[in-house]
Amino acid sequence: MTSVLEASGLTKKIKGKTLVEAIDLQVYPGEVFGLLGPNGAGKTTTIRMLSGLIRPTSGSVQILGADMQQNRETALQKVGAVVENPELYTHLNGWENLLHYARMHGSIGKEAIQSAADKAGIGHRLKEKVSTYSLGMRQRLGLAQALLHQPELLILDEPTNGLDPAGIHEMRRYFRELAEEEGLAILVSSHLLSEMQLLCDRAAVMQHGRIIHTAAMNDLLQGGERIVLKTSDKAAAAALLSVSYTEEDDGLRIDGTAEDIPGLIRQLVDAGVAIDAVYPEQRGTLEEAFLDMTGGKAI
Numbered sequence: 001m002t003s004v005l006e007a008s009g010l011t012k013k014i015k016g017k018t019l020v021e022a023i024d025l026q027v028y029p030g031e032v033f034g035l036l037g038p039n040g041a042g043k044t045t046t047i048r049m050l051s052g053l054i055r056p057t058s059g060s061v062q063i064l065g066a067d068m069q070q071n072r073e074t075a076l077q078k079v080g081a082v083v084e085n086p087e088l089y090t091h092l093n094g095w096e097n098l099l100h101y102a103r104m105h106g107s108i109g110k111e112a113i114q115s116a117a118d119k120a121g122i123g124h125r126l127k128e129k130v131s132t133y134s135l136g137m138r139q140r141l142g143l144a145q146a147l148l149h150q151p152e153l154l155i156l157d158e159p160t161n162g163l164d165p166a167g168i169h170e171m172r173r174y175f176r177e178l179a180e181e182e183g184l185a186i187l188v189s190s191h192l193l194s195e196m197q198l199l200c201d202r203a204a205v206m207q208h209g210r211i212i213h214t215a216a217m218n219d220l221l222q223g224g225e226r227i228v229l230k231t232s233d234k235a236a237a238a239a240l241l242s243v244s245y246t247e248e249d250d251g252l253r254i255d256g257t258a259e260d261i262p263g264l265i266r267q268l269v270d271a272g273v274a275i276d277a278v279y280p281e282q283r284g285t286l287e288e289a290f291l292d293m294t295g296g297k298a299i
């Protein structure tokens, strides 16, 4: 399947400070993809580059095959985005806000406006001035605005911020419906693992401006076992392996379980590889990794 959104090597530096570095990600039709990370990890900065609000220092963004740098207008045609506080005119009412936005997009009829507002759960409050809206209502109006032109990609920064539990539940159901039934690709950010767990199909975990892990949500949550091999002979050991492994200073971390250890030892001994230690290790789950990152807070 071809991706709707593809970012490669996205990097943002401001005044010599690296905010975000080497971000690679793809989002496919029909999936909800999460950007998960603690405060300050770089989620909003990444999302602002993905939705064309700021220029990357290097790297590229492609949306439905159109390059954001070279062809910004085409790239953004099928994108609906709500980044940070949605841009709203607080002296106008909800309907007028949507109407204003619809006009900028050309041919969007009144029915389409009402329908987008209904979908976002704000359809019955459009006559009220936005200055009197609660945070959650503003979020909903922002979402309605993002949906007006029937995008194929939705990009939402912390979309459930300010919503009450019922609102979060409803929005989650709605995102799943948009993805599953209408095939939208949806990218959302959050610092709440519990929320992402319920909402996303896949997620990328960000820390200090980098993606440290991207995987299906289930895989991220499961963890599992692996084998620690300590050896001064990493290259020789690696050459024997037919499973995947990562290299560390003092040896290798190898995919496998305790049951694979006797066979592994035999192989290593036969090949004359020096073994300092071999033992199974519980691979951390995303939850543990996340607790580490956030110091056990804000999860």
Ligand SMILES: Nc1ncnc2c1ncn2[C@@H]1O[C@H](COP(=O)(O)OP(=O)(O)OP(=O)(O)O)[C@@H](O)[C@H]1O
Binding pocket: 014, 017, 019, 037, 038, 039, 040, 041, 042, 043, 044, 045, 046, 191
């Ligand atoms: N305009 C800017 N100039 C300098 N530094 C910035 C700027 N914008 C963001 N930063 C820094 O970049 C880092 C990433 O910020 P960003 O807003 O992308 O994080 P985030 O993951 O969205 O965090 P949060 O969960 O708090 O929203 C932070 O250290 C922040 O202080």
Ligand SMILES: [Mg+2]
Binding pocket: 043, 044, 045, 157
């Ligand atoms: Mg943010």
